[in-house]
Amino acid sequence: MHHETNNRHTRQTIDAFLDVLRVCGIALPPFLTAGPLVDADLPPQALAWMRDFIRLHQRAAPAAASGCVPVAGRDSDLLPPLFTAIMAFQGHEYAWHTPGHAGGNAFLKSPAGRAFYHYFGESLLRSDFSISVGRFGSLLDHSGPMGESERYLARVFGSHRSYHVTSGSSESNRIILAASVARGQIVLVDRNCHKSVKHGIIMANAIPVYLPPSRNRYGMIGPICPEHLAPEAIATGIAQNALAARAADPRPVHAIVTNPTYDGLIYNVALVEELLGRTVDRLHFDEAWFGYARFHPLYAGRFAMHGDPQNHGPAQPTVFAVQSTHKLLTALSQASMIHVRDGRNPVEHARFNESFMMHATTSPLYPIIVSNEVSAAIMDGRDGQALLTDTIAEAVAFRQAMARLHADFAARDQWFFNCWQPDRVRLDGKSVPFAEVPMHDLLERPELWTLDPEAQWHGFTNFPANYVMLDPIKATVTTPGIAANGGMEQTGIPAPLVAAYLNARGIVPEKTANFTLLFLFSVGIAPGQWQTLTDALLAFKKDYDVNAPLARTVPELTRVHAQYAGLGLRDLGESMFRAMAELRLSELMAEAFALLPRPVMTPAVAYEKLVRNEVASRSLSQAAGQAADCVAATGIAPYPPGIPMLMPGESLFPEPGGAPQTAPVLRYLQALEAFDRRFPGFGHETHGVAVAQGIYRILCVQ
Numbered sequence: 044m045h046h047e048t049n050n051r052h053t054r055q056t057i058d059a060f061l062d063v064l065r066v067c068g069i070a071l072p073p074f075l076t077a078g079p080l081v082d083a084d085l086p087p088q089a090l091a092w093m094r095d096f097i098r099l100h101q102r103a104a105p106a107a108a109s110g111c112v113p114v115a116g117r118d119s120d121l122l123p124p125l126f127t128a129i130m131a132f133q134g135h136e137y138a139w140h141t142p143g144h145a146g147g148n149a150f151l152k153s154p155a156g157r158a159f160y161h162y163f164g165e166s167l168l169r170s171d172f173s174i175s176v177g178r179f180g181s182l183l184d185h186s187g188p189m190g191e192s193e194r195y196l197a198r199v200f201g202s203h204r205s206y207h208v209t210s211g212s213s214e215s216n217r218i219i220l221a222a223s224v225a226r227g228q229i230v231l232v233d234r235n236c237h238k239s240v241k242h243g244i245i246m247a248n249a250i251p252v253y254l255p256p257s258r259n260r261y262g263m264i265g266p267i268c269p270e271h272l273a274p275e276a277i278a279t280g281i282a283q284n285a286l287a288a289r290a291a292d293p294r295p296v297h298a299i300v301t302n303p304t305y306d307g308l309i310y311n312v313a314l315v316e317e318l319l320g321r322t323v324d325r326l327h328f329d330e331a332w333f334g335y336a337r338f339h340p341l342y343a344g345r346f347a348m349h350g351d352p353q354n355h356g357p358a359q360p361t362v363f364a365v366q367s368t369h370k371l372l373t374a375l376s377q378a379s380m381i382h383v384r385d386g387r388n389p390v391e392h393a394r395f396n397e398s399f400m401m402h403a404t405t406s407p408l409y410p411i412i413v414s415n416e417v418s419a420a421i422m423d424g425r426d427g428q429a430l431l432t433d434t435i436a437e438a439v440a441f442r443q444a445m446a447r448l449h450a451d452f453a454a455r456d457q458w459f460f461n462c463w464q465p466d467r468v469r470l471d472g473k474s475v476p477f478a479e480v481p482m483h484d485l486l487e488r489p490e491l492w493t494l495d496p497e498a499q500w501h502g503f504t505n506f507p508a509n510y511v512m513l514d515p516i517k518a519t520v521t522t523p524g525i526a527a528n529g530g531m532e533q534t535g536i537p538a539p540l541v542a543a544y545l546n547a548r549g550i551v552p553e554k555t556a557n558f559t560l561l562f563l564f565s566v567g568i569a570p571g572q573w574q575t576l577t578d579a580l581l582a583f584k585k586d587y588d589v590n591a592p593l594a595r596t597v598p599e600l601t602r603v604h605a606q607y608a609g610l611g612l613r614d615l616g617e618s619m620f621r622a623m624a625e626l627r628l629s630e631l632m633a634e635a636f637a638l639l640p641r642p643v644m645t646p647a648v649a650y651e652k653l654v655r656n657e658v659a660s661r662s663l664s665q666a667a668g669q670a671a672d673c674v675a676a677t678g679i680a681p682y683p684p685g686i687p688m689l690m691p692g693e694s695l696f697p698e699p700g701g702a703p704q705t706a707p708v709l710r711y712l713q714a715l716e717a718f719d720r721r722f723p724g725f726g727h728e729t730h731g732v733a734v735a736q737g738i739y740r741i742l743c744v745q
C-alpha cells in the first residue's frame with residue numbers, strides 16, 4: 044500500500060516535470076535516473092519521451108553522469124553535422140600529413156609538450172585535423188560535412204547561404220568587401236565602423252562616403268538617422284566628397300551599417316533596408332555583437348536575416364550579415380559567420396568564394412569551426428529562446444535594481460549611479476516607473492525598449508518612433524557629471540576611476556568612457572552574478588563618500604604611481620573631474636566628431652604612402668605647424684568606442700592651408716594629451732596615436 048502511494052506520487056512528479064519541459068519547448072533529451080523503479084511504474088508519456096534510462100543501481104555514479112552526454116549515433120539528431128562526423132571518427136589513421144603533432148603524439152616527447160597535452164586535453168589535439176583528411180570535406184570548397192555544416196548554419200540563422208570564418212568578423216568584413224567592391228567604386232560606410240572595415244576599404248581601393256551616426260551628451264553612439272539614409276542625402280554626400288565626386292561611376296555599389304551600435308542601439312532593419320535599398324543594391328550589416336538576435340522575439344525585424352529567407356528575392360537588395368559568434372554567442376575566439384541573402388545584383392557563391400579563399404587560411408582549426416556550429420545548435424529551436432529569456436531577465440533584474448537604488452538615494456538627496464534607460468515607460472496607457480514594470484512585460488514587449496523620439500533621457504534626436512531599440516542585455520551604467528542639457532554638472536565622478544576601483548575587485552566592464560561603463564549580459568552569465576556588481580557599486584559609493592584612501596581602495600594605482608599615494612578616492616575623482624571640465628573634454632569630443640573631415644586621398648593611396656615610407660611621425664604641435672596640409676597616414680580612432688576621428692587620407696585641417704586653432708580634431712587630441720600627462724594610469728587609448736614620454740605623435744603623409 045505504502046509502495047503504491049509512493050509510486051503514484053513519483054508518477055505525478057514525473058508528469059508535472061515533463062509538462063514543464065514541454066511548455067518551455069526545451070529539446071532536452073530527458074534521461075531518467077531510476078532506482079529500483081520498474082518501467083511499469085512510469086507514466087506512458089514518460090516512456091514515450093525518455094531517451095534512455097540510467098539505472099543508478101546498475102552503474103557507478105560517474106559513469107551514469109557521463110552517460111548523460113548524448114553520444115554520436117544514438118543521439119545524433121541533437122548534434123550538428125560536422126561535430127557528429129568528428130565525434131564518430133574514432134579510428135586512427137597513420138597520418139603522413141600535417142599537423143606535425145600527429146593527434147597530440149609529438150607533445151608526449153617533452154615535459155613542456157606533456158604539460159600542454161594534459162592542460163588542453165587529448166580531444167582538442169585529436170580533433171586538430173589537417174585539411175588533407177578528406178572525410179570532413181573542405182572549408183574552402185564547402186564540401187562534405189563542412190558544407191553540410193554551413194547549410195545547417197543557413198537554416199538556423201535564416202540565410203540563403205552561410206560561411207564559417209575562422210579569423211573573426213575582421214576577416215568576414217574583409218571577405219565581403221573584397222567580393223563586392225572593386226577599385227575606384229563608391230561604398231557607403233557607417234562612420235561608426237570597425238577597423239576591419241577600414242582595412243577592407245584599403246584592400247579594395249574603394250572610395251568611402253560616410254554615413255554619420257548620431258551621438259548623445261555622453262558621447263554614446265546612436266543610429267544613423269533616416270534623413271541621412273535617404274537618396275537625396277546620399278547624393279549630396281557624394282557630391283560634397285572631393286574623391287567621390289570624381290569617381291568614374293557615381294553610384295555606390297555597397298553600404299555598411301553597424302547593427303547594433305557599440306552602446307546597444309538596434310536599428311529597425313526593415314526600414315533601413317527600405318531606405319538604403321533605394322540607392323544601393325548590396326547591404327552589409329556588421330552584426331558582430333548580435334548573433335543572438337534571431338532567437339528571441341524581442342528582436343523581431345531588427346537584424347539583417349529577419350523573417351523568412353524564402354520571402355527574400357530579386358526585388359530586394361542583396362543582404363550580407365557578419366556575426367562574431369565568439370562575442371555574445373558561445374563559439375571560441377576567432378569564430379565568425381557570414382550570412383547571405385541574394386537579392387538584386389547578387390555575388391553568387393562561385394564569385395564570392397574567390398574572395399573567401401583569398402582571406403581564409405588553408406589550415407583552419409576544426410575545433411573553432413565546430414564551436415561555431417555548436418553555438419548554432421545551442422540556439423536552435425526554442426532552446427535558444429529559453430536561454431536568451433534567462434539572459435535578458437538577468438539584465439532586466441540588474442537594471443531594475445539600479446533604478447530602485449538610484450531612486451532610493453535620490454529620495455535622501457544622495458547621489459548614486461544609474462542605468463542608461465527610461466525612468467518611466469508607458470504601459471497600457473499609464474506611465475509606470477521602470478523599476479515597477481512587471482518582468483514579463485519587459486521580456487515580451489519590444490515597444491518598452493524602443494526609444495521615444497520625444498523623450499529626453501536618451502539625448503538623441505531626429506529619428507522616428509519605432510526606429511531605434513535599446514538592447515536590454517547591454518547595460519550602460521552612468522556616473523554623475525553630465526547634465527540633462529549636455530553640459531557638465533558642478534560635480535561629478537569620472538567613470539575611469541570607478542572602472543579602476545571595480546578592476547581591483549575583479550570586475551571588468553566591457554568599456555569605459557568619461558561618464559559611462561558598459562556591462563554585457565551574455566548567455567554565459569551566472570544567475571544573480573549582477574549582485575556582485577551592485578554590491579561593488581554600493582561599496583564604491585561608501586568609499587567615495589568618506590574619501591577612503593586610494594592606497595586601500597585602488598592599491599595597484601598608488602603602488603605604480605607614487606603621486607597618488609596620499610590621496611583619497613574622492614580627492615582623485617574631484618581633481619579628475621575638474622581637469623575634464625577645464626580641458627572641455629566632452630565638448631571638444633563632440634566638436635571633433637561633429638563634421639566629417641576633408642578627404643585628400645583614398646585610404647588605399649594613404650596606405651601606399653605608408654608602404655613607400657613617404658610618411659612622417661609628428662607631435663601635435665609639429666602637425667599644427669604644417670603650413671600646407673596635414674593628412675593622416677594611418678587614421679586616428681579614440682578608444683572606446685573606436686570610431687575613426689580621421690580615416691587614412693583625411694586631413695587634420697577643415698580647410699587647405701592649415702588653421703590649427705580651429706582644427707577640432709587637433710584640439711581634442713591636445714586636450715587628451717594634457718589630461719593623460721596629469722593623470723598617469725588613466726591615459727586614453729587612441730588607435731593611430733603613439734605616446735612617448737607623454738607626447739602624442741601621429742603618422743602624417745609627407
Ligand SMILES: *Cc1c(COP(=O)(O)O)cnc(C)c1O
Pocket residue numbers: 210211212213214216236237239301329331332367377378379
Ligand atoms: C569586434 C568587431 C568586429 C571584429 O570581430 P572579430 O571577431 O574580433 O574579428 C567587427 N565589427 C564590429 C562592429 C566589432 O565590434
